[in-house]
Amino acid sequence: MSTIAQPHRQIWHTVNLIPAGKVASYGMVADLAGLPGRARLVGKSLSLAPTALLLPWHRVLRATGQLAFPPGSSNALEQTGRLQQEGVVVVNNRVKMQQFRWQPTPADILFMLDY
DNA sequence: CGACTGACGCCGA
DNA sequence: CTCGGCGCCAGTC
Numbered sequence: 001m002s003t004i005a006q007p008h009r010q011i012w013h014t015v016n017l018i019p020a021g022k023v024a025s026y027g028m029v030a031d032l033a034g035l036p037g038r039a040r041l042v043g044k045s046l047s048l049a050p051t052a053l054l055l056p057w058h059r060v061l062r063a064t065g066q067l068a069f070p071p072g073s074s075n076a077l078e079q080t081g082r083l084q085q086e087g088v089v090v091v092n093n094r095v096k097m098q099q100f101r102w103q104p105t106p107a108d109i110l111f112m113l114d115y
Numbered sequence: 116c117g118a119c120t121g122a123c124g125c126c127g128a
Numbered sequence: 129c130t131c132g133g134c135g136c137c138a139g140t141c
Contacts, residue, residue, distance in 0.1 A: 030123090037123095040121065041138070043122035044138070045122095062123065
């Protein structure tokens with residue numbers, strides 16, 4: 001069976017913990033996954049993630065709150081739709097991080113370390 | 116081997 | 129708020 005690099009597994013695992021109605025930035029996910037400074041790797045991992053995993057990729061955006069896709073692109077539209085469906089307000093292709101930022105509990109951290 | 120490219124982030128002008 | 133520049137790293141050419 002194919003050997004999936006650990007960093008990817010860690011990243012997918014972390015993204016999967018983001019609760020509906022909340023969002024996280026690429027850098028935040030990288031940090032929580034034990035890969036500080038590897039924000040770009042998070043983007044890469046999500047692009048490679050099997051759709052069968054049903055990861056909440058739409059809850060991951062840039063640190064500024066901007067969606068990672070160009071406004072109007074099919075990806076941006078789908079991401080916006082999914083977020084609003086969860087109650088996250090998206091205006092001009094961006095979200096108010098101050099209001100919707102996910103704040104992982106100590107339990108969340110432990111859950112990831114345990115993995 | 117070097118140059119370029121991303122679903123990024125931060126700092127300074 | 130916008131731009132430019134640099135750091136970051138795995139792939140690709």
